[in-house]
Amino acid sequence: xxxxxxxxxxxxxxxxxxxxxxxxxxxxxxxxxxxxxxxxxxxxxxxxxxxxxxxxxxxxxxxxxxxxxxxxxxxxxxxxxxxxxxxxxxxxxxxxxxxxxxxxxxxxxxxxxxxxxxxxxxxxxxxxxxxxxxxxxxxxxxxxxxxxxxxxxxxxxxxxxxxxxxxxxxxxxxxxxxxxxxxxxxxxxxxxxxxxxxxxxxxxxxxxxxxxxxxxxxxxxxxxxxxxxxxxxxxxxxxxxxxxxxxxxxxxxxxxxxxxxxxxxxxxxxxxxxxxxxxxxxxxxxxxxx
Numbered sequence: 001x002x003x004x005x006x007x008x009x010x011x012x013x014x015x016x017x018x019x020x021x022x023x024x025x026x027x028x029x030x031x032x033x034x035x036x037x038x039x040x041x042x043x044x045x046x047x048x049x050x051x052x053x054x055x056x057x058x059x060x061x062x063x064x065x066x067x068x069x070x071x072x073x074x075x076x077x078x079x080x081x082x083x084x085x086x087x088x089x090x091x092x093x094x095x096x097x098x099x100x101x102x103x104x105x106x107x108x109x110x111x112x113x114x115x116x117x118x119x120x121x122x123x124x125x126x127x128x129x130x131x132x133x134x135x136x137x138x139x140x141x142x143x144x145x146x147x148x149x150x151x152x153x154x155x156x157x158x159x160x161x162x163x164x165x166x167x168x169x170x171x172x173x174x175x176x177x178x179x180x181x182x183x184x185x186x187x188x189x190x191x192x193x194x195x196x197x198x199x200x201x202x203x204x205x206x207x208x209x210x211x212x213x214x215x216x217x218x219x220x221x222x223x224x225x226x227x228x229x230x231x232x233x234x235x236x237x238x239x240x241x242x243x244x245x246x247x248x249x250x251x252x253x254x255x256x257x258x259x260x261x262x263x264x265x266x267x268x269x270x271x272x273x274x275x276x277x278x279x280x281x282x283x284x285x286x287x288x289x290x
Contacts, residue, residue, distance in 0.1 A: 003077050007080065015049075024050060026074075026076060028074070064093055113159070134185065148213065164185070165185040221233040224251070
């Protein structure tokens with residue numbers, strides 16, 4: 001059997017009791033290493049689980065032959081940070097297991113999709129989640145803007161997952177077939193805020209007057225949700241862009257929320273706790289009510 005096990009969001013101890021028992025009894029244990037990260041490394045996980053972990057990068061998982069063949073004869077554990085269904089790659093792996101008549105089981109855990117409620121915004125008021133990718137000089141996609149606009153039009157919050165680059169190759173190394181990889185990169189909330197501001201500047205240039213948000217829109221920056229080092233900051237989009245992501249919120253992983261246009265009084269009270277400038281926060285909330 002192929003067993004998908006969520007590890008939660010914090011450290012080694014966030015695995016469920018059921019998941020830990022499975023890890024300790026499985027024939028082999030693979031650790032998916034590219035859709036997210038924990039605050040501790042592979043060695044710390046191995047020490048706590050009492051098992052050797054086999055790191056599975058994107059290329060390895062997308063091929064998946066070794067994992068699926070082993071799961072035909074033995075219990076094979078596939079560990080995923082957060083919840084196993086937090087990335088489409090894992091759904092694809094399940095479909096391939098079914099095609100090969102390999103039984104599978106899922107052990108769920110917390111993910112950013114539900115833990116984001118820690119900032120005080122109510123989960124049932126979230127709309128479609130988006131991902132903000134790293135831009136390059138010649139690649140600056142902004143199709144996710146339309147999803148933000150649809151959410152805001154309906155008064156719904158938008159969870160923004162921020163890009164991570166793990167074991168990525170440059171175009172030159174990829175074309176030359178060289179297995180040389182770039183250092184890992186993790187987008188911070190200030191980088192995401194800056195890109196969001198650039199998008200509305202471009203929309204203004206095209207004459208768009210019905211913008212989804214402005215530089216004064218309140219946003220929520222979150223870092224290392226679920227860990228002891230969790231950080232939450234609430235500020236205007238322009239202020240968030242000015243923060244030093246590595247200093248003001250600390251290291252990865254970061255996420256961002258663009259609140260909806262209709263906030264419940266309890267949501268306002270909770271957000272105010274994390275406001276970067278409480279007077280400025282009160283002024284912007286007052287404008288939202290007009």
